[in-house]
Amino acid sequence: MKKIIAILISVMLTFALSSCRQQPQDGVENVDSVYVQAFGYNEMIDVSVRTYESAEYAFYYKKSGDSTFITVDSSLIYQDLENKRCEIVGLEKGEYDVKVTETLNGETKEKVVKNISVSALDRSGYAHFNNQSGVGAYNDDGTLKSDAYVIYLNNENKNTVTATFSGKRYIGIVNILANLKYATTPVAIRVMDRISTNQWVYKAVTPRLTDDSNLSSTHFENEFSTEFGENIQNLTLRLFDKKEGKIYRYITTKTGVIRDVDQTTTTATIVYNKNDHPQIKGKQVYHDDSNFNSAPIKNAKNVTIEGVTKYAEIFQWGLSFSNCSSIEIRNLTFTDYTEDAVGFSSSAPSVDTNGRIWVHNNRFNKGKNNWDLTGEQDKYAGDGAVDINQVNSVTVSYNEFIGCNKTGLVSSSDEQKCKNITFHHNYYKDISSRLPLARGANIHIYNNYYDNCSSCLNIRVGAFVFSENNYFNNSKKCHQVTNSAIKSFGDVFINSTGVNSIKVTDREQTVQSTCTLEGIDYSNFDTDENLFYYDTKNKKSAVAILNDASEVVSFNAKYSGVKGKYERLPLE
Numbered sequence: 001m002k003k004i005i006a007i008l009i010s011v012m013l014t015f016a017l018s019s020c021r022q023q024p025q026d027g028v029e030n031v032d033s034v035y036v037q038a039f040g041y042n043e044m045i046d047v048s049v050r051t052y053e054s055a056e057y058a059f060y061y062k063k064s065g066d067s068t069f070i071t072v073d074s075s076l077i078y079q080d081l082e083n084k085r086c087e088i089v090g091l092e093k094g095e096y097d098v099k100v101t102e103t104l105n106g107e108t109k110e111k112v113v114k115n116i117s118v119s120a121l122d123r124s125g126y127a128h129f130n131n132q133s134g135v136g137a138y139n140d141d142g143t144l145k146s147d148a149y150v151i152y153l154n155n156e157n158k159n160t161v162t163a164t165f166s167g168k169r170y171i172g173i174v175n176i177l178a179n180l181k182y183a184t185t186p187v188a189i190r191v192m193d194r195i196s197t198n199q200w201v202y203k204a205v206t207p208r209l210t211d212d213s214n215l216s217s218t219h220f221e222n223e224f225s226t227e228f229g230e231n232i233q234n235l236t237l238r239l240f241d242k243k244e245g246k247i248y249r250y251i252t253t254k255t256g257v258i259r260d261v262d263q264t265t266t267t268a269t270i271v272y273n274k275n276d277h278p279q280i281k282g283k284q285v286y287h288d289d290s291n292f293n294s295a296p297i298k299n300a301k302n303v304t305i306e307g308v309t310k311y312a313e314i315f316q317w318g319l320s321f322s323n324c325s326s327i328e329i330r331n332l333t334f335t336d337y338t339e340d341a342v343g344f345s346s347s348a349p350s351v352d353t354n355g356r357i358w359v360h361n362n363r364f365n366k367g368k369n370n371w372d373l374t375g376e377q378d379k380y381a382g383d384g385a386v387d388i389n390q391v392n393s394v395t396v397s398y399n400e401f402i403g404c405n406k407t408g409l410v411s412s413s414d415e416q417k418c419k420n421i422t423f424h425h426n427y428y429k430d431i432s433s434r435l436p437l438a439r440g441a442n443i444h445i446y447n448n449y450y451d452n453c454s455s456c457l458n459i460r461v462g463a464f465v466f467s468e469n470n471y472f473n474n475s476k477k478c479h480q481v482t483n484s485a486i487k488s489f490g491d492v493f494i495n496s497t498g499v500n501s502i503k504v505t506d507r508e509q510t511v512q513s514t515c516t517l518e519g520i521d522y523s524n525f526d527t528d529e530n531l532f533y534y535d536t537k538n539k540k541s542a543v544a545i546l547n548d549a550s551e552v553v554s555f556n557a558k559y560s561g562v563k564g565k566y567e568r569l570p571l572e
Helices: 002-022 173-178 549-559 562-566
Strands: 028-031 034-040 044-050 056-063 077-080 083-089 094-104 107-118 149-153 162-165 168-171 187-191 194-196 236-241 246-252 257-259 269-271 284-286 289-298 301-307 313-315 318-322 325-330 333-335 340-345 355-360 384-389 392-397 400-402 408-410 419-424 427-429 442-446 449-451 457-459 464-468 471-473 479-481 485-489 492-494 502-504
Touching (some): 044 107, 149 162, 168 173, 173 289
Parallel strands (some): 187 301, 301 325, 313 333, 318 340, 340 384, 355 392, 392 419, 400 427, 419 442, 427 449, 471 492
Antiparallel strands (some): 034 044, 044 083, 056 094, 094 107, 246 257
């Protein structure tokens, strides 16, 4: 009897599984040997095909109402375990059909998946305020600008990939980034996997006392690692000897570094007040410094650097933008960056000169600096995830920051300024500080989730922050102000301390501050439709998604970070 029952159960399960395979489900088509899954997300479609080793595959797409299919760029197709994958990017909101052809033993079969729904990204925030030309290489409808130059980057071609700007050919990703200023059209750099390099091997260094009692001739001696294979060529490494007033420069090669021309710098000392080396705490040390593995990008505009696959990662290096405008960084993971993962700065005297920056749907893991030569000994976890200085119109949104130390800086000194900054729908987990640390800027911070963070908003001289519907859990120093102001509306604090802000229950209540930028008073920018995306009729921030603070935890867990690109945003 038991044997008969077991046979019946087996037959029933086989029939059920067979029925599931034969029935097309949402975004799935399975006919004969062509098994296709296609799902639409935010301005993209993810397609996978269960493949045969000897078969050839091609991918096509079109809007559901169109008659002609468009061939997907072959560089967007990659092998992922047993499946052939394809990420079709640059799509505007709407319904699409996808076709996949399989050619095996001279016979071609095809399958079409119809009516795949694609949603739009959330372009709320200052990067898009009063701007209709799109940020980076994409239009505001999500499509690639018609004249955009596309570069595909993977770890294998990082030193051989080429690009031609203004008639000149550049080889290797560092050279391409350094010469983006010569591009006459928008540029999209699409990252396909982990792009790795190496850094110096670990070396514990004690800051050098100015009385010479602990100076060592080997202080600046170290070797370069080859742990992660071939380096990214032509990255610049600098060691700042603040006693001798010298900068020792190195250039990365495929297998190590070579000494470059040394430079001069100013001598400098500081008083050491960290606990890492208690025997020298309170004593004067040389303010040695270092700068490792930053790729410089100067005077560029209309550039998007984006991760295409789920493996897209910037590993042990970072992006340093100077005097750039209309820049987008998205869908990337940053890990073990030695300096800034992403940094933006300007040498222009006016804060209005450079800006329109959008950093979204990225994951920033903890940085790592194996050889921290700063007097403060504070670069062990890199020098910042997203830092901005002397720029305007910036949106940092839908990112994950996990275990970072110095996380976000807005203006590096009291003299520098920033203007029109938005942080929204970011998830901060186990963060040490700078969420952000800000000076001289007007900043809108809304719908962020701070979970077990040690120092959150640290707002200093000349800044005004409107903090709206954020959720603080088990965090310390949530709202700190020094010669500045934070207006808190709808924020929630659970088991959290250090709230030194002005809490209001009326959205239009004014708060005294001294935030003046380029001669314009921004002290209550949050209720001025000329200075801010404000809905004067309904008296609320004019953004696409404004959650109650109680909804932020679950919402950001789903939509923030790289994984968020695989979740359709609930936009109207």
